[in-house]
Amino acid sequence: MTTAPDLTKDEQGEPSSTGGGEVSGAEIVLRDVVKQYPGQKTPAVQSLSLTIPAGEIVMFVGPSGCGKTTSLKMINRLIEPTSGTILIDGQDVKQQSQTELRRRVGYVIQGGSLFPHMTVTKNIAIVPKLLGWDADRISTRVDELLDLVGLDPERYRDRYPRELSGGQQQRVGVARGLAADPPVILMDEPFGAVDPITRQRLQDELLSIQRELRKTIVCVTHDIDEAIKLGDRILILQEGAQVAQYDTPEVVLSAPANDFVADFVGAGSSLKALSLARVNEVELRQEVTATIGESTAEVRKRVEDAGSRSVVVLDGRGRPRGWPWLRQLKGETIVEPTEDLVNLDQRATLNDALDTMLSSSHGGAVVTGDRDQYLGVVDFDAVTAYIRNLEAEHE
């Protein structure tokens, strides 16, 4: 359909990355970009033109072999276009040396692709080192990034990739992509190799990080749900990287440009609308909270006074760590809970929320904001109320 950027979302003042920091991303423009491999009749990419606005997440989706990964890799010249122009922040990528260009463009691929012979610190420090940063600056930056992606620097900086879980490796991969603070980050199926729950968490974290940093992120995926959740804009590609539709998730879902898009988005797209609604649009319930180290008796009293039976336990930095029932509280003081609490970022979709709630014994889920700060609790009542409201609006 159209290749011109659609700005309706910004005009409405509700792109999903609002509320965060200044835009630190750069605009990317592709103009008539063609990739023809020798010996092949049809080009892998035939004349792709596209503007990716600064500070937005644009998702490239399409069936396998549609040229989405090729298109992505032409931006940092891992694949050289046959013809056409690619501009980052107005600068032609061909004017720069490949290595210079790539050091200014973050690159994150499936599974994190960490170097197994290097520690977490060394993996993250690769680009800063190539850029000649001094040791102090690098080590400060590494700790800062580990903190940003939710890994305790003390515990993780000296580990090797094989000592990390898949989700942790992917987090380090994201940190590595962000290391030299590049304005543009390219991601190639970043969350393809992890289990669904971890994937949802990583997606939430990416949204939280993006709220703070507002980079320009180009992300390839084959998963339309992921595209709807993460993308400010979705680019749906047909074979030969022809643009089938390039628009906001709302428009793609409600007004697919053609049959191909409608098929690709798939049946049940009214159910997919649950992926458009975010947790922070729902009214959150405030649960009684306690901080690790508080006296159990005091907490118990507070909870009983509030007429509740459970309490959200926060760590010293306001991050939720557990959600025990009162009867589970033992000992003199509140200790760090051993359960693995699945939190929702405030930008998580209602789809994710329902998913998480179903597996929780509380029939609800804890919602977090920037840097995993506790915001409140979402439960079934809140979600149904929200949906009822939506329906009322439509009538």
Add this chain to the structure above:
Amino acid sequence: MWDFIDERKSQIAFNTYQHASLVIQSVLVATVIAVGIAVLLVRAPRLQGVANIVSAIGLTLPSFALIGILLPLTSIGPTTAFIAVTFYAVLPILRNAVVGLRGVDATLLESARGMGMSELTSLWRVRLPLAWPVIFAGVRVSTQMAMGIAAIAAYVKGPGLGEYIFTGLTQIGGANAINYAVVGTVGIILVALVADALLLLLGRFTISKGIRA
């Protein structure tokens, strides 16, 4: 036997040192040559067939024959011994280096390129360290093999313990024939064991903890 050793103590010690030194120098040079060739081969896969044939022929070529071929070129002495030992030491390392370098996951190499590493940086910081455990296994095999080849090199007045074995052989039936042969053989075995233990230690230092088995 003990008297025999006692009388020649300093001589035996010197020859042992010479034997070890010949092997260490040869393996060191062989490692550099083998890794260098392997890097070229991995980048130009068409040469690989040629390399396989050369190394297969090389390994079937008896070391005596090679020394015979070298004699007119480099004459009798340590140089010929060094060349012969190095030649054989290259082969196992080369094979392992090619396998090791090719075994490095292509996505890792692409992610190195994607982060802005030059070809050389990526080779030095990603490809070689990841292939090193396999290359290093080749170095260990090579060292053991070189111990034996170095003994044969004594035939052309190469340095080392091989000299005792040949002396023993030429004096068969003589009073000290057995003594010579045993001192030469056991000496080489001991040097080989010590060398392997040291290599094991070296491996601990040079193979990253993240990929150690």
